[in-house]
Amino acid sequence: MPKEGVSIQVIRRLPRYYRYLSELEAQGVEKISSTKLASVMSSTASQIRQDLNCFGGFGQQGYGYSVAGLREEIGKILGLDRPHNTILIGAGNLGRAIATHLNFEKLGFKLTAIFEKDERLIGTTLRGITVLPDEEIEQYIKENKIDTAILTMPKEAVENLIDKLYHCGIRSYWNFSHYDIAKKYEDVVVENVHLSDSLMTLRYMMNQP
Amino acid sequence: MPKEGVSIQVIRRLPRYYRYLSELEAQGVEKISSTKLASVMSSTASQIRQDLNCFGGFGQQGYGYSVAGLREEIGKILGLDRPHNTILIGAGNLGRAIATHLNFEKLGFKLTAIFEKDERLIGTTLRGITVLPDEEIEQYIKENKIDTAILTMPKEAVENLIDKLYHCGIRSYWNFSHYDIAKKYEDVVVENVHLSDSLMTLRYMMNQP
């Protein structure tokens, strides 16, 4: 259904649309025009209509868009209704925060296992999931259908582990490390979260007049 | 020195340049051409030269760029050499991870205080910083020169606190919540980190062929 080759800029705006529409829905708003949505989101009506029409005509001329309907459509486009099994590797401060902070089920994922190298953390529980030792990753992936790995460990640890993950068939990564996975393997999907890059960007913006 | 009005796309690439140059420097590489750097970073030589020349001519014809020199120049452009005082508000899982995970000093910031609402967390220590109660924020900012607030608390909490922070003079925010600060105040600098948006983007990319 999605026209192929939708640009990354459009894709990155979809979660934002989803988020604002969810809010409007929670506020009891039933319909909204592209103009009003643009005002709420500090965007433009043109861009919103252009973006949505990459995937289909979800509105109604003279009326606008159904808030709940559009939210649901975008959810489907993103794939939020079809959760994929995911493991998290690295149960340090960041890993524990990620594991507990996000509502994976509502974001198209199901966190099924957590792995960690440090013995002191093995056996602890997060979200009702017992932290397992790194050594069990391979077997676990073979016994369970896992699509995605969340990597909340240092660059070096990823470097050491990535081949194993790849050869176990994992092709999608949410990567918090500075290891460049996409450079090593071409047929993978990687979403990098570089927190330090984000902070440096803020630092730069503070300099500007 | 920076030509005014450098596009946000260029700015967001600066930390990436900084990161790769730091790596090369650590590996003992002394000089690099735009072509080689492009190959390392999966970028293009043209873009790298175009980007850098927004800020000055850092290279040498026929030679290339000094790795250490260029890294340092970019550090200065970003402002990493002039740390700004920062407070973190919200010492939950995410806040604790952020506080402990990042090397603020190397990123142009100095974390000087942490605040939290929940009594059970007050008095605990992170990075040698004792967590203080939310009630002391105002006084603390007045007694210390604080430029930035890191917001690792829920949307509603930000909504309740933002006016106070703004009126205490804080004009730059690293915002992990879904509260839209830039919409409320125009003369602020905000860098949003929307982890759930990032995860949804990954989910979308997994659908594509």
Place this chain on the structure above:
DNA sequence: TAGATTGTTAATCGATTAACAATC
């Protein structure tokens, strides 16, 4: 029907890429 608002095409703007003269 008249008014509103979409879907879509066309125009503009800006970013990326290519080319090449300058120069180390």
Place this chain on the structure above:
DNA sequence: TAGATTGTTAATCGATTAACAATC
């Protein structure tokens, strides 16, 4: 000097914005 590689201008490409006909 010759070769390499930058800095910078020009060409291309793509994304955003504007306009408007279609239609609810």
